[in-house]
Amino acid sequence: xxxxxxxxxxxxxxxxxxxxxxxxxxxxxxxxxxxxxxxxxxxxxxxxxxxxxxxxxxxxxxxxxxxxx
Numbered sequence: 291x292x293x294x295x296x297x298x299x300x301x302x303x304x305x306x307x308x309x310x311x312x313x314x315x316x317x318x319x320x321x322x323x324x325x326x327x328x329x330x331x332x333x334x335x336x337x338x339x340x341x342x343x344x345x346x347x348x349x350x351x352x353x354x355x356x357x358x359x
Contacts, residue, residue: 294350298357310351315344 291314297304325342329335 294353304354304357306351306354310349310354312350313347314350314353315347317342317344 294304296302322342329340
């Protein structure tokens with residue numbers, strides 16, 4: 291993703307590896323921090339695996355199309 295982001299910021303052609311069908315989800319860092327703070331105050335969460343992240347999946351190919359607009 292770092293190279294992808296650098297190319298998008300420079301308005302360069304995006305390099306896709308493979309088919310570009312790899313899926314990513316994104317979450318704002320503030321939301322992640324809020325979740326972690328709430329979990330620290332929740333004793334029932336101790337020792338539990340919890341996924342913190344977005345729910346909207348987007349393929350790398352879709353991201354490349356959006357960044358070229």
